[in-house]
Amino acid sequence: MISNKMQKLVKNNSVIRQMFEEGKKLEKIYGKENVYDFSLGNPSIEAPKKVNQSIIEIIEKENSLQIHGYMNNAGFEDVRETIANSINQKFNTSFTKENIIMVCGAASGINIILKSILNPNDEVITFAPYFMEYNNYIENYDGKVVAVSPNTKDFQPNLQELEKKITKNTKALLINTPNNPTGVIYSKETIEKISKILEAKQHEYGHEIFLISDEPYRELAYDENEVPYVTKYYSNTFVVYSYSKSLSLPGERIGYVVVPSKMEDSSNIINALTIANRIIGCVNAPSLMQKVIMNCIDEKVDLTSYDTNRNLLYNTLTEYGFECIKPQGAFYLFVKSPIKDDIDFCSKAKEFNILLVPGSSFACPGYVRISYCVSTETIKNSLQAFKKLANSLQLKGK
């Protein structure tokens, strides 16, 4: 009695569940501290102190009916205004509260955008490797996923292939920078080139092609790498932002979507997004957390430990003979599988109590993802296991 669309997902889910259960089994046998679980993207750095202070302050000082009550489906006006001003200050843009829609996290933001723009069989292009949950979001609205194959040289997107894959049915390009799973930040040059391609194709086909920039990792950029603000390069851009990683609040489901006024038909699109937010059942982003965000607008998590993990893991693994590019952002390392099949490699790693996610799960076989959003202690402890894994595969270390 399950809908046809969901049946496939229920089946696949039991496979993931099995992996999860196996991990739990390992923990039971060897002890939690001897299993190195790099499979999850759950932040390991606590929210800034000001977040919890703000919660208490708001609860103590503000009107209870208001902080827990309904508001416009787009969110509290003062919250949206504060966010618009903050973006303007950082990126020299000129947004107002009208351009901001508060949402239940980035996943919800992408859903309401796709619900607002997709007709059945419209195509949404994305660059492999990518977070394959996108497939589900796109298929929710009967859209078709078109993946551009990975550029494994530096994991900047393959723009020649992008150009070829845009058709008259292309409704949007969905990008994610800093990227999950590669940690790559799309450069200013990349964004400029993407914009030019989309502009030309819009002209060629005589209709808009939207750029959806999924940016939950925006604040997680290391070595002062710049993450270009995409609306400045291309008018028909939606920016999807989340506080899941920037403030370590993934469970709270809080983020926003930016719709620039210069987007074609922007005011109707803003209405559509606001209605979609209501009718897919979110209704509005959680009210107290909206207020908290307003109070913490200049806060972000202390990246020190992620950065330490990144350097330690990158330096050591490459020393052991593993191949990967150094991530510029997010909290993932995307490592080339030393054996052909990445799923076999994950099984091999599991023999050493190392839990990884195969690149196949990101439409990029031959690689594996390591989430280093764990304690530095765990990273340190895992190194001997990685060493053994390298030895067992006879990798040539430095």
Next chain:
Amino acid sequence: MISNKMQKLVKNNSVIRQMFEEGKKLEKIYGKENVYDFSLGNPSIEAPKKVNQSIIEIIEKENSLQIHGYMNNAGFEDVRETIANSINQKFNTSFTKENIIMVCGAASGINIILKSILNPNDEVITFAPYFMEYNNYIENYDGKVVAVSPNTKDFQPNLQELEKKITKNTKALLINTPNNPTGVIYSKETIEKISKILEAKQHEYGHEIFLISDEPYRELAYDENEVPYVTKYYSNTFVVYSYSKSLSLPGERIGYVVVPSKMEDSSNIINALTIANRIIGCVNAPSLMQKVIMNCIDEKVDLTSYDTNRNLLYNTLTEYGFECIKPQGAFYLFVKSPIKDDIDFCSKAKEFNILLVPGSSFACPGYVRISYCVSTETIKNSLQAFKKLANSLQLKGK
């Protein structure tokens, strides 16, 4: 560039917006205290003190990473267990945490159920008058809404018509008790009869027909009226619960769905709901609020002021010559329009600064909805305006 499905909604929305703007205009001219806005269902009673105390307690005592972090998409296990136990204690059921899925409010709960069960053109039956947002939820998954016409005698559902309207394409019956907009509680007898009809029709068509019981007003029952627990009468029942009204937390988006183990294929359906929760973008119900619910499991708002409003408004309006049945629950009064067209009547009421919602918006023309979730002060002040309205229509008072 807006999707076809959303275009109609964007157009209609501007009408509602216009009504809202007009209300704001009236407030500017006459002062907020002289405009009687009975159009919204936003709770006017504050959350119990323990809710805000719990928020502070949890923030101060518990691990920040955990209270703001990801958990199973179905919600924290301890929260679900506490809820299951509480239901068991109240209704003599035998649920476990496995039967409970935490969701972003009832709207989200209904969406994930419909996504999990509906194929295109499947029919969902509901009893008029009903919350017409249901249409959007059902159409999100390409289902068809089948409305059973209202029984205006006592607003218990019209079961003869239900029986006739069930076809081989019927996938679910969606009920709402205590009811928005009538305030009626479906009696034990009604639920029993519904169950019998559905059982027989399941047998006749050889497939399950689900009963979805939308219960955000469950705790808002007056005069010790009993609200039957529907899973006890019919196995294939989903219960959708929300804390929006019971704890006055509508902005926080927190509720749950109950899937009884005796439901056909229940474990796959529970998986489907959990996945649907993830992929429609909610991912999980807001984490801190889940923990708050656990601490406040025995709390509910003090209904005194709603009850005062109910009695005052019912007694006075019927005295003035308006016709309506006395609501048993929720915070709405559903009044017969003294003139044929309920929309005309709303316009007439607006001349006296009274804002109502036409019954047409609930698939029940000829009636209007008064939301009495306002201060008793507002009710009292509005009575002279209702008196003038009655006089202008030459109603015969008692």
